[in-house]
Amino acid sequence: MAAILAGLFYAAATVLVAGLAWRIRQYAGTPAPLKIPTTPAPTTSAGVALRLAREVVLFESLFKASLWTWLFGWTFHAGLALVLARHLRYFTDPVWGWVAFIQPFGVYAGFAMVAGLAGLWARRFLVDRVRYISTPSDHLMLALLIAIAGSGLAMKYLAHTDIVAVKSFFLGLLVFQVRELPADPALAVHLGLVATLMIVFPYSKLLHAPGLFFSPGRNQVDNPREHRHLAEWAARLETK
Amino acid sequence: MADVIAPALREFPVPPALRPDAMAESKPFVATEKMQAAIGFPGTLVEDWHDKAIAKMGELLDKYRSLSVYLDACVHCGACSDKCHYFLGTGDPKNMPVARQDLMRGVYRRHFTLPGKMFPKLVGARELTKDLLEDWYKYYNQCSECRRCSVFCPYGIDTAEVTMAAREILDTVGYGAKYTNEIIAKVHRIGNNLGLPGPALEDTLLGLEEDVKEETGADVKFPLDQKGAEVLLITPSADFFAEPHVDSLIGYAKVFHAAGISWTLSTHASEAGNFGLFIGNYEQMRTIALRIREAALDLGVKRIVVGECGHAWRVAYSFWNTLAGIGSGGNDPFARMLQSQLDHRYRQPTHICELTWDLVQKGALVLDKDANDHRVVTFHDSCNVARASRMGDEPGGQFEIPRALVRSVVNRYVEMRPGTTHEATFCCGGGGGLLTDEILDLRVKGALPRMESLREVADLQGVNFMATICAICKAQFTKVLPYYGFNRSMVGGVHQLVSTAIRLGAKQ
Ligand code: SF4
Ligand code: SF4
Numbered sequence: 001m002a003a004i005l006a007g008l009f010y011a012a013a014t015v016l017v018a019g020l021a022w023r024i025r026q027y028a029g030t031p032a033p034l035k036i037p038t039t040p041a042p043t044t045s046a047g048v049a050l051r052l053a054r055e056v057v058l059f060e061s062l063f064k065a066s067l068w069t070w071l072f073g074w075t076f077h078a079g080l081a082l083v084l085a086r087h088l089r090y091f092t093d094p095v096w097g098w099v100a101f102i103q104p105f106g107v108y109a110g111f112a113m114v115a116g117l118a119g120l121w122a123r124r125f126l127v128d129r130v131r132y133i134s135t136p137s138d139h140l141m142l143a144l145l146i147a148i149a150g151s152g153l154a155m156k157y158l159a160h161t162d163i164v165a166v167k168s169f170f171l172g173l174l175v176f177q178v179r180e181l182p183a184d185p186a187l188a189v190h191l192g193l194v195a196t197l198m199i200v201f202p203y204s205k206l207l208h209a210p211g212l213f214f215s216p217g218r219n220q221v222d223n224p225r226e227h228r229h230l231a232e233w234a235a236r237l238e239t240k
Numbered sequence: 241m242a243d244v245i246a247p248a249l250r251e252f253p254v255p256p257a258l259r260p261d262a263m264a265e266s267k268p269f270v271a272t273e274k275m276q277a278a279i280g281f282p283g284t285l286v287e288d289w290h291d292k293a294i295a296k297m298g299e300l301l302d303k304y305r306s307l308s309v310y311l312d313a314c315v316h317c318g319a320c321s322d323k324c325h326y327f328l329g330t331g332d333p334k335n336m337p338v339a340r341q342d343l344m345r346g347v348y349r350r351h352f353t354l355p356g357k358m359f360p361k362l363v364g365a366r367e368l369t370k371d372l373l374e375d376w377y378k379y380y381n382q383c384s385e386c387r388r389c390s391v392f393c394p395y396g397i398d399t400a401e402v403t404m405a406a407r408e409i410l411d412t413v414g415y416g417a418k419y420t421n422e423i424i425a426k427v428h429r430i431g432n433n434l435g436l437p438g439p440a441l442e443d444t445l446l447g448l449e450e451d452v453k454e455e456t457g458a459d460v461k462f463p464l465d466q467k468g469a470e471v472l473l474i475t476p477s478a479d480f481f482a483e484p485h486v487d488s489l490i491g492y493a494k495v496f497h498a499a500g501i502s503w504t505l506s507t508h509a510s511e512a513g514n515f516g517l518f519i520g521n522y523e524q525m526r527t528i529a530l531r532i533r534e535a536a537l538d539l540g541v542k543r544i545v546v547g548e549c550g551h552a553w554r555v556a557y558s559f560w561n562t563l564a565g566i567g568s569g570g571n572d573p574f575a576r577m578l579q580s581q582l583d584h585r586y587r588q589p590t591h592i593c594e595l596t597w598d599l600v601q602k603g604a605l606v607l608d609k610d611a612n613d614h615r616v617v618t619f620h621d622s623c624n625v626a627r628a629s630r631m632g633d634e635p636g637g638q639f640e641i642p643r644a645l646v647r648s649v650v651n652r653y654v655e656m657r658p659g660t661t662h663e664a665t666f667c668c669g670g671g672g673g674l675l676t677d678e679i680l681d682l683r684v685k686g687a688l689p690r691m692e693s694l695r696e697v698a699d700l701q702g703v704n705f706m707a708t709i710c711a712i713c714k715a716q717f718t719k720v721l722p723y724y725g726f727n728r729s730m731v732g733g734v735h736q737l738v739s740t741a742i743r744l745g746a747k748q
Contacts, residue, residue, distance in 0.1 A: 030303075033304065033562070034562060035559070036398065036558070038663075039626070039627055039638065043635060055394065061391065061393060061394050061396065062317070064392055065319035065320065069317055069318065069319050073394075127318065129336060132333045133336065133338050133339055134316060135363060137362050205313070208313040208394075212394075214305060215395050222635065226567070227561075227568065227569060228562060228567060228571075234526075234562070
């Protein structure tokens with residue numbers, strides 16, 4: 001099993017990195033011919049950075065839009081961030097101080113993740129507007145994330161996994177060695193699903209993560225009277 | 241045309257229950273062959289419309305980062321679903337911004353993404369069928385491109401960008417809307433949206449001079465094509481004769497007169513509106529904007545000032561510099577010529593509210609607030625000003641400057657309910673090229689949220705005048721106010737209030 005999972009992870013990591021790099025290059029390479037920040041917009045680049053930071057950390061616009069969605073969405077993402085940070089201990093030796101420090105919180109974060117996801121999923125059934133716009137993939141994505149979080153928590157609370165061996169496996173992957181992995185169903189499910197998530201990332205709505213940074217409505221400086229803003233294809237019209 | 245039915249005002253606005261296909265009958269008249277041809281689009285739906293539409297979509301995805309990011313990034317969270325005034329007024333689920341985008345997103349997935357090619361059902365990918373094309377025509381013509389949804393989307397996804405792309409695709413396959421395209425042709429042919437030829441314009445302006453003379457005794461001029469004037473005023477052509485628009489035009493003239501600023505209108509560019517924006521067509525928008533540069537160069541003016549028009553101000557503020565080098569930094573020969581001609585101590589272009597407010601602050605105008613005492617005034621932020629442009633130097637100046645100006649000319653001013661003003665303002669219901677009578681039912685229903693907050697301040701605080709700085713808002717409100725039991729003369733321009741308060745000749 002270790003060999004299969006190792007292969008899967010190498011493939012998943014390749015798809016994730018290459019896919020994202022390709023998408024980001026595509027976004028970056030596509031011109032934004034007109035200044036279209038949603039106003040009131042910052043008039044300086046520093047202001048734009050701050051605006052984006054507020055969106056990333058606080059979900060500012062969502063907060064204004066829908067408190068419930070904000071609450072569930074933010075809880076899930078904050079939980080996810082902590083859990084991901086907690087998992088750094090499987091890839092570092094010795095474990096960094098701050099990663100060791102957050103370990104206990106990381107566990108609560110796992111529950112917060114599940115609670116947030118459950119709330120988001122409930123909205124897809126209970127709010128008729130959200131039900132109307134949901135596609136099967138929206139449900140599947142939530143199912144996938146809940147299954148990942150659930151299997152992770154199962155290893156902590158139901159059937160303990162030999163995390164020392166898990167760590168050795170991942171440290172091995174980093175130096176291209178396939179080491180032993182405990183034959184543990186929860187672990188196999190967890191790792192399999194994580195790899196799946198990595199693979200679908202660059203092709204799915206998970207692109208909202210890089211998308212935010214490339215959204216002209218949010219990332220443009222509001223200074224069109226002072227600075228001319230001209231895309232290449234638009235500039236060509238001038239020479240005609 | 242379906243019967244026009246105004247929805248009942250709700251005391252506590254809540255999202256309506258879904259009423260699928262409630263607006264499936266609503267669509268604007270299709271542009272005729274002649275109109276389409278006049279602006280370079282095929283006259284009727286072309287034979288290979290499907291392939292052409294997909295090809296155009298690919299082209300737009302390569303040209304507009306907004307479109308390519310917005311079609312990928314949506315997570316179907318629904319945060320925007322109750323933000324559109326057309327959804328709130330009709331309950332038609334396809335008027336939820338996300339569902340409106342999905343009409344195009346499904347096709348995008350099908351043709352431009354891997355999962356959409358492999359598992360179309362799973363990700364909501366769809367083929368562009370004749371029925372779906374019909375839905376595009378209907379529902380992308382039920383969006384006023386007001387951008388309210390973009391304020392609330394966690395990724396800033398702007399449905400207006402998708403609507404514009406859809407309309408551009410529809411135009412390229414020969415399925416354009418009559419109202420917008422007819423107007424664009426008129427502006428090319430005659431110089432303004434209303435098709436008012438030069439002599440008629442001159443006549444109208446002379447008439448206004450007489451009226452003002454009679455009313456105030458002052459010789460307020462309405463100059464046309466005056467070479468060497470300091471200011472070129474670009475204003476919506478509705479200002480020349482429609483009510484209440486013309487009262488604002490009189491207001492601008494009085495301001496220039498009182499401040500001793502020489503100004504002129506231009507027959508060549510007798511229109512601020514730029515409907516190229518509404519159909520998402522960069523080339524049209526550019527050609528229309530270039531008229532202004534030509535007029536400015538020809539007349540040798542030092543400043544370009546824009547009158548009360550929402551989307552015109554968006555195009556002027558945000559795009560003129562890009563499209564025609566009006567602003568700073570244009571680098572073709574004409575733009576360079578214009579730069580050296582314009583007086584850069586002033587903002588170029590300037591909004592008329594910026595100009596008047598500067599004068600008020602300098603004490604250059606004599607204002608008698610009491611003259612407006614028969615009015616209790618509220619201010620309606622127009623979408624394109626509020627969410628797509630700015631005034632002054634600070635973010636949010638587009639909210640503060642018009643309000644400050646209103647407060648300087650009236651004693652009794654009231655704000656409508658928070659969440660319905662500033663960047664969260666509700667569209668009048670007629671923007672984005674929808675100001676046409678065959679879809680009056682949609683326009684009336686789309687006005688619901690604004691009517692609710694107006695009703696509130698009218699009942700509780702006695703508001704009897706709603707000031708606005710957009711020609712479309714003025715035209716739309718005068719039409720729909722009666723459906724909600726209001727008097728149509730309740731709406732008017734900010735410079736209408738200025739016009740009432742200003743005292744001429746007292747100061748030089
Ligand atoms: S831009 Fe305005 S009209 Fe269009 S979907 Fe968004 S809220 Fe509705
Ligand atoms: S708020 Fe944005 S991400 Fe959410 S459904 Fe609407 S468009 Fe999609």
